[in-house]
Amino acid sequence: MTTYGQMIYYCLDMVKAFSDDTQVTEEHVMFLLDKYRAMVLRQTYNSGKAKDGTNISSENYQSIPIDKLTMVRPDNLEYNVYSDDGLDYIFEGSDTHFKSNYKYSKYIKIPAILPGFIPKVYITDLFKSIATYVDNDRFEYTNWHKYLKNFIYATIGIDRHLYLKSKNTERLGMVKKVNLYAAFENPSEVYAITEPNKDIYDCAFPVEDALLPNIIAMVIKDILGAAYRPADKYNNADDDLANIASFIRQNMKQRYVKDSQDGD
16 A cells, blocks of 8 residues: 555655745645645545445545443543543433443544444454444444344544443443444544554555545645646647546556566
8 A cells, every 4th residue: 555655755746846946845745735635535535435335445444442441431531521621421412311330432533434434333342343433423323222232332422532332331341442343534643543653654544545646636726725726738629637637546556567677
């Protein structure tokens, strides 16, 4: 998978090919890469394919392991329901749903997840099962059915912590570690949690290869801005610089062929 460093320097090289006097920092390019990655993913999977995640490439996802889960019981909720941001309740609505036992990621706040991309919460316990993820506004209505009391439900509260809920105290108590698997809006925030000591330039840029040319083209157009000028270089009555994506694909192929020949 392509790394952040490769993406950043490739974009900078492409910018220099169009304009030598354009000044841009590596941090700004990284910001644009995250921004347009989220935009392209939403555009690509906006047709409803992202509902269950079956048609989405795993290269777009990241995983956050959470091994410190704090148990919250109904008898001491008055100590736990208040968030660090001063909000009244972690979940919207009444507090009548706090009759089940909870576990939550007390020491980890979850970065924002792309809208429409349903995350998965894998439970690494004896059964290696998966929790049922629901939206925050539906979380309070779970565990009411008597035949579903053994289910474990998961959600992300408005305080950005991951919450697990079940009426089966013994089953919930066996959960010691979970893995949150999702497509996040800002991958660099996830790496700050999972790999804080690793250089972000060496971290993988989590997106499928088929979407890379479109992301790079958007970044270059954003950076060039007013520096872009239409040009009919080949005298064919057409703007030869308009289709930057095609230029990038051709350039990538040429570099790949050259590197392969040099390697031989």
